[in-house]
Amino acid sequence: MQPEYKLELVCPAGSLPALKAAVDNGADCVYMGFRDDTNARNFTGLNFDLTNARSGVEYAHARGAQVLLALNTYPHSQGWERWKRAIDNAADTGMDAIILADLGLMQYAMKTHPQLHLHLSVQGSASNYEAINFYHEHFGVRRAVLPRVLSFAQVEELAKGTKVELELFGFGGLCVMAEGRCALSSYVTGESPNNCGVCSPPKAVRWQQTAQGMESRLNGVLIDRYADNENAGYPTLCKGRFEVEGATYYAMEEPTSLNTLELLPELMRIKVRGLKIEGRQRSPAYVAQVTRVWRAAIDQCKRNPQSFAVSPAWSAELGKLAEGQQQTLGAYNRPWK
Amino acid sequence: MMKLAVGPILYYWPRDTVFEFYEQIAASCADIVYLGETVCSRRHLLRLPDWLELAGMLSARGKQVVLSTQALLESESDLKALRRIAGNGDFAVEANDMGAVNLLAGRVPFVAGPFLNIYNQQTLALMASLGAQRWVMPVEMARTALLNLQQTRPAGLETEVFAYGRLPLAFSSRCFTARFHNLPKDDCRFLCVDDPDGKTMRTREGKPFLVINGIQTQSALVHNLIGDLPSLAEAGVEVLRISPQSAHTAAVIQLFRDVLEQRVTAELALQQTQRMAPAECCNGYWHGGAGMEQHFSAAEACAAVA
Numbered sequence: 001m002q003p004e005y006k007l008e009l010v011c012p013a014g015s016l017p018a019l020k021a022a023v024d025n026g027a028d029c030v031y032m033g034f035r036d037d038t039n040a041r042n043f044t045g046l047n048f049d050l051t052n053a054r055s056g057v058e059y060a061h062a063r064g065a066q067v068l069l070a071l072n073t074y075p076h077s078q079g080w081e082r083w084k085r086a087i088d089n090a091a092d093t094g095m096d097a098i099i100l101a102d103l104g105l106m107q108y109a110m111k112t113h114p115q116l117h118l119h120l121s122v123q124g125s126a127s128n129y130e131a132i133n134f135y136h137e138h139f140g141v142r143r144a145v146l147p148r149v150l151s152f153a154q155v156e157e158l159a160k161g162t163k164v165e166l167e168l169f170g171f172g173g174l175c176v177m178a179e180g181r182c183a184l185s186s187y188v189t190g191e192s193p194n195n196c197g198v199c200s201p202p203k204a205v206r207w208q209q210t211a212q213g214m215e216s217r218l219n220g221v222l223i224d225r226y227a228d229n230e231n232a233g234y235p236t237l238c239k240g241r242f243e244v245e246g247a248t249y250y251a252m253e254e255p256t257s258l259n260t261l262e263l264l265p266e267l268m269r270i271k272v273r274g275l276k277i278e279g280r281q282r283s284p285a286y287v288a289q290v291t292r293v294w295r296a297a298i299d300q301c302k303r304n305p306q307s308f309a310v311s312p313a314w315s316a317e318l319g320k321l322a323e324g325q326q327q328t329l330g331a332y333n334r335p336w337k
Numbered sequence: 338m339m340k341l342a343v344g345p346i347l348y349y350w351p352r353d354t355v356f357e358f359y360e361q362i363a364a365s366c367a368d369i370v371y372l373g374e375t376v377c378s379r380r381h382l383l384r385l386p387d388w389l390e391l392a393g394m395l396s397a398r399g400k401q402v403v404l405s406t407q408a409l410l411e412s413e414s415d416l417k418a419l420r421r422i423a424g425n426g427d428f429a430v431e432a433n434d435m436g437a438v439n440l441l442a443g444r445v446p447f448v449a450g451p452f453l454n455i456y457n458q459q460t461l462a463l464m465a466s467l468g469a470q471r472w473v474m475p476v477e478m479a480r481t482a483l484l485n486l487q488q489t490r491p492a493g494l495e496t497e498v499f500a501y502g503r504l505p506l507a508f509s510s511r512c513f514t515a516r517f518h519n520l521p522k523d524d525c526r527f528l529c530v531d532d533p534d535g536k537t538m539r540t541r542e543g544k545p546f547l548v549i550n551g552i553q554t555q556s557a558l559v560h561n562l563i564g565d566l567p568s569l570a571e572a573g574v575e576v577l578r579i580s581p582q583s584a585h586t587a588a589v590i591q592l593f594r595d596v597l598e599q600r601v602t603a604e605l606a607l608q609q610t611q612r613m614a615p616a617e618c619c620n621g622y623w624h625g626g627a628g629m630e631q632h633f634s635a636a637e638a639c640a641a642v643a
Binding site: 125 | 435437546
């Protein structure tokens with residue numbers, strides 16, 4: 001008999017309090033990283049040491065939630081042992097799955113810890129079923145997190161070509177570029193998501209009030225300049241204003257967040273298995289609020305997908321939390337492209 | 338002696354321009370030529386039969402030809418195009434996505450392209466076991482990281498490094514050229530054909546920063562390792578990739594050859610490439626820094642000592 005279909009809400013945990021907030025507010029899964037460059041949110045003060053990871057797994061499991069380890073950067077040969085140890089530690093602490101992007105690590109995990117479930121990270125850039133099936137055939141990958149590049153129709157088409165479970169980003173920061181295929185950050189700062197687990201790293205950021213306005217720079221490169229009446233945002237380099245042939249505008253993307261709440265019935269119709277909330281760098285209060293809204297929405301949609309409507313209260317709450325207070329359906333909505 | 342490869346044309350050039358370009362390449366001292374559209378499936382001025390015609394011509398003129406595949410595959414029609422290339426039967430294929438590797442692994446020898454994220458020995462060995470005969474280092478990898486990787490490189494596997502041209506830094510599903518023109522991607526009117534070296538994006542203080550090339554974002558600066566050939570040779574690199582720019586590509590290839598054969602000094606070659614490049618040069622990635630930096634190359638260091 002087919003197990004009953006369920007859309008799992010996968011929430012970010014940048015710390016033990018955030019993990020508890022996610023679990024307490026209805027996350028089916030939480031994902032976390034260790035406190036080093038083995039994961040793509042390698043920020044000071046964030047993430048888990050081994051003791052906290054154990055406590056987190058215990059807390060989540062006691063309440064019926066799963067724990068996934070994000071191990072989604074690409075180790076260089078010199079760092080290999082650190083990544084390998086992280087896989088061993090994931091197995092040792094009883095995590096339910098690891099989220100990987102690197103082929104070598106997948107091979108190691110499969111051979112050494114066959115009981116560990118493998119998920120393909122969004123950093124693996126698998127935007128088509130041939131790629132996803134490659135990871136499945138060679139490493140037994142069970143779930144793939146899709147890069148934020150496909151329209152909903154393309155996701156639906158892709159789903160028909162693979163048995164691998166699909167997980168989609170539902171809410172939070174919006175990568176404009178195909179994840180795992182972007183070296184913009186290392187071009188400017190030397191550090192990128194692939195090689196260091198960071199994008200536009202804080203240590204390269206400088207703010208300066210000038211006669212022309214507040215300037216934000218990344219390793220000296222002017223990312224944006226704000227008038228007195230504008231809110232200055234973090235200089236993520238693809239979300240700055242640049243000049244192209246005399247026009248100054250957000251040449252790549254506005255500071256905006258992804259929000260796919262209205263797509264929920266469609267996502268459930270095509271049996272997407274994971275709905276991922278971005279934001280391990282966010283506070284426990286943020287995680288609690290976002291998780292609560294999405295839990296309510298998923299539950300309502302499950303009860304009655306035909307009459308599902310986005311509640312104004314949910315929209316208001318998520319709107320307050322969105323980057324630059326703007327939200328978009330991103331690539332899921334074809335005109336965005 | 339390191340071999341010289343011409344990378345796939347990353348821009349959308351008119352059909353006649355492409356044919357003229359490869360006529361020049363056929364007459365050049367390049368050893369290897371990568372052909373095909375790797376950036377955008379909407380570009381259609383050349384179809385697979387045209388690329389195969391060019392492949393035949395270049396092959397007859399003594400070039401080793403490799404057909405390159407699209408980096409970002411989003412739809413069934415993208416996969417259909419991929420299958421036709423993978424199954425061409427005559428020419429080697431460069432896989433630029435794991436979907437391509439899936440079609441080629443164990444069937445046809447292939448080149449593991451620069452977008453496959455090969456960063457460590459384990460992944461490299463795995464690629465070789467699947468049938469890769471050559472791999473292209475990710476553009477952001479440093480010399481020191483490559484040295485480590487080369488120590489345990491599988492026998493018979495060649496290493497290629499992106500050595501000249503604007504760096505392909507990122508892919509998006511969004512078309513930034515269409516966005517510039519306030520057009521949706523589905524009605525882009527193929528306006529990227531007007532930008533033979535892409536469209537320069539400057540910071541608000543006028544500094545060239547990046548280049549828009551449809552769904553691809555490139556560096557505005559031109560990555561140039563012509564001053565770093567000794568360290569490339571020392572790292573066991575066999576193939577240097579020169580990425581086509583709209584002007585002087587054949588001359589740049591010749592200069593690389595001249596430096597390799599010690600007819601021209603690295604110092605002079607750096608000055609000359611700087612004059613031919615569409616923008617200032619950089620080499621930061623190779624030296625372990627930010628990609629946009631220009632580090633002292635061996636040639637300049639020697640000159641400074643002298």
